[in-house]
Amino acid sequence: MVALSNGSIDLRQAMSIATRVRVINALTFRELRTRISHNYVGFMGLIIGPLLSILSFSVIFTFLHPLHDDSIDPIIFFTTGIVVFTVFSETSVRAVHAYQANEALFFYRHVRPIDTVVSRALVELGLLCLLTIIILGPYFLIFPNQRIDDLPRLFASVLLTSVFSFGCGVIFMIAGRLYPVIEVFIPMIMRPLWYISGALFSLSHIPQPYRQWLSVNPIIQGVELSRNAFNNHYTLEGTGVSMFYLFTSALVTVVLALWAYTLVEKKLRRSQ
Amino acid sequence: MIQLSNITKSYVHKGQRSYIFRDLSLTLPQGQSVALLGRNGAGKSTLINLIGGIDEPDRGSIERHCSVSWPVGLVGGFQGSLSARENVRFVAMIYCEDEDEIQDKIDFVQDFADIGVYFDRPFKAYSSGMKARVTFGLSMAFDFDVYLIDEITSVGDEAFRVKCREHLMRKRQVSDFIMVDHNLLGLEADCDYALVLVDGQFYRYDDVLEGVEIHKRILVEPGFKELFLAKR
Numbered sequence: 001m002v003a004l005s006n007g008s009i010d011l012r013q014a015m016s017i018a019t020r021v022r023v024i025n026a027l028t029f030r031e032l033r034t035r036i037s038h039n040y041v042g043f044m045g046l047i048i049g050p051l052l053s054i055l056s057f058s059v060i061f062t063f064l065h066p067l068h069d070d071s072i073d074p075i076i077f078f079t080t081g082i083v084v085f086t087v088f089s090e091t092s093v094r095a096v097h098a099y100q101a102n103e104a105l106f107f108y109r110h111v112r113p114i115d116t117v118v119s120r121a122l123v124e125l126g127l128l129c130l131l132t133i134i135i136l137g138p139y140f141l142i143f144p145n146q147r148i149d150d151l152p153r154l155f156a157s158v159l160l161t162s163v164f165s166f167g168c169g170v171i172f173m174i175a176g177r178l179y180p181v182i183e184v185f186i187p188m189i190m191r192p193l194w195y196i197s198g199a200l201f202s203l204s205h206i207p208q209p210y211r212q213w214l215s216v217n218p219i220i221q222g223v224e225l226s227r228n229a230f231n232n233h234y235t236l237e238g239t240g241v242s243m244f245y246l247f248t249s250a251l252v253t254v255v256l257a258l259w260a261y262t263l264v265e266k267k268l269r270r271s272q
Numbered sequence: 273m274i275q276l277s278n279i280t281k282s283y284v285h286k287g288q289r290s291y292i293f294r295d296l297s298l299t300l301p302q303g304q305s306v307a308l309l310g311r312n313g314a315g316k317s318t319l320i321n322l323i324g325g326i327d328e329p330d331r332g333s334i335e336r337h338c339s340v341s342w343p344v345g346l347v348g349g350f351q352g353s354l355s356a357r358e359n360v361r362f363v364a365m366i367y368c369e370d371e372d373e374i375q376d377k378i379d380f381v382q383d384f385a386d387i388g389v390y391f392d393r394p395f396k397a398y399s400s401g402m403k404a405r406v407t408f409g410l411s412m413a414f415d416f417d418v419y420l421i422d423e424i425t426s427v428g429d430e431a432f433r434v435k436c437r438e439h440l441m442r443k444r445q446v447s448d449f450i451m452v453d454h455n456l457l458g459l460e461a462d463c464d465y466a467l468v469l470v471d472g473q474f475y476r477y478d479d480v481l482e483g484v485e486i487h488k489r490i491l492v493e494p495g496f497k498e499l500f501l502a503k504r
Contacts, residue, residue, distance in 0.1 A: 022367075026365035106326060
């Protein structure tokens, strides 16, 4: 095991909170520059893709197959479902590739692999919040009688989903770096996850015992909690969904991820 | 001071492990610059990368009681799709306290590199000389206690080479260099001592020229290496 002396100025500098903040700030700047500034088409794609799926699902399910709960407007229903799931899928899939994409930057010793995952998670969260505002801004202008019932609850559920996704992302990154086959595998599980994470259905419409099995998934908890935050009439009764469950899953995942990370950080950075 | 204790470093290729260092311990004292000498593949760059924290050893510890640069003038940390300005800003954001300082660093590198409008174009479109101007300028923009100088293969035209040398000499007044031998800038002579790397072990020569002599004889004279190691 590598021992580092506590007296080292350099180490203290590398570990300090101020350095972490600066590194994450710099990585976030770089991530945004790479993804947006040089490619306005890419930014439009970022907005138009989810926008089209939200609109098409809203239209299809409103008229053809009302899967969603009547208590909530289909646009709100699908926006929350798609955005919250995308927070998870984008954060965790991008985390898998975070190491490779930023490998050149480990040239600067202060940049640590986990910083790349933190900055990617922040960028995803920021971009998807922006997307939500772009979609729902006009919606609330057109339907002024619609309102968000519980804004703090909405923030809490999206944030906790993001924290949970970050934890998963760190674990995926470690696994992918140690066993490269996992890098291929992770994006593949996103499609089945999409179908079981409640982006397209209400948990209360699913019969038991499937309902309780599906509710184990923290992403569906995040999705359902956000819908409930928009409209308190959207029922969570009997679904097993609770803020406490989402909070606990996020906490356990992050603690587990950080513990695993501290064990293997040196190994991650070591060239083979 | 930089202290390496019981460093073991190996690389695996196609299931075969080859060792660069085994239980290497080395102290690089403060206030002295060192020239690292050894044939290609002896492990000079590996050592630079270990000290720079770019690579980690299999076992052992590295203590840095001072600030250490990244390897000077290498394109390693640059992102091809971003411009020089953005790349420099990224590094400055890591090392600087506030926006004014960041802006100062960017201005310094822009002035030092002197590549005109290309400073705002993607880095991957640069010629090797332009890349060298930017990367070298970036290294010169920051003050470190110790500069790591790996083999620099390109430093642009003669005028720029002179400028680099001048800047390095100025840094040399207050900082230490850990450098790999190369003739491009002709700096070995300015080092305080030489470390000759033979089969994963370092041999110290306080007279740099003597070290260079031994290094050259090991390279070209058949049988000299064995004789050298036998005498040790």
